[in-house]
Amino acid sequence: MGHGVEGRTTPPAQLDAESAATVAATLQALATPSRLRILTRLRHGACPVNELAEAVEMEQSAVSHQLRLLRALGLVTGTRQGRSVVYSLYDTHVAMLLDEAVYHIEHLGLGVTDIDTTA
Amino acid sequence: MGHGVEGRTTPPAQLDAESAATVAATLQALATPSRLRILTRLRHGACPVNELAEAVEMEQSAVSHQLRLLRALGLVTGTRQGRSVVYSLYDTHVAMLLDEAVYHIEHLGLGVTDIDTTA
DNA sequence: TGAACACATGAAGAGGTCTTCAGATATTCC
């Protein structure tokens, strides 16, 4: 059993400038320790801001700024619940993107060639 | 048939600061239009620098600088062949990471819930 | 309404990133 692209239609054709910009912009949202930790925390379930701040050890203000960015990119959503605003990942795609990214990156350059472990 | 995480062992547990930094550093390599285009070009096969520069419409010097960075992160390798240096993606993981990233990002926020199109 | 709590936001500064320019290094061919 492999992982990753399987029933995918098109392999990522050569990106035109526009697509590259879009993809890059989104990837940048994952490309910072703070946001990455925020997202992986949310990967485990919705969470209000102050709890989030505590979990990732950042100031509440900093977290808010990052959430704003993530919201703008459509990666998370926040809904008010009483005084709190509860955030969660927007999509299954966001969750998967996170999973895939962490997985592949943690297996990079390890000489692991488990392309086909069953052969 | 789905895509993405399937035979994966661990879902990305809450990242500690160190892992977050590593993953973030690697993701940043994909988080720029120029590098993204370089990588997707290499995704289609090895390529010498000048050809690469032409393909992605950048100055050769700029490409070299980015390749240096990508090399340092273990995402690409370059081997001398005559006067040229031919670059290629380092790993299958790099290729998959690219594929996954582009795929998921291009399906973000589209309301597409094709988690299981076959069911 | 006023106080307390939860979050958002604007401004500003430290630090980093990407490109360009100029020049260095390596390889081939004569």
Added chain:
DNA sequence: GGAATATCTGAAGACCTCTTCATGTGTTCA
């Protein structure tokens, strides 16, 4: 060796990013 080709590299500047500080907005409760 010398010229031409292909790539690398350092320096420098424009630009963006992330955090902090201070303050603004929204909500609950008495």
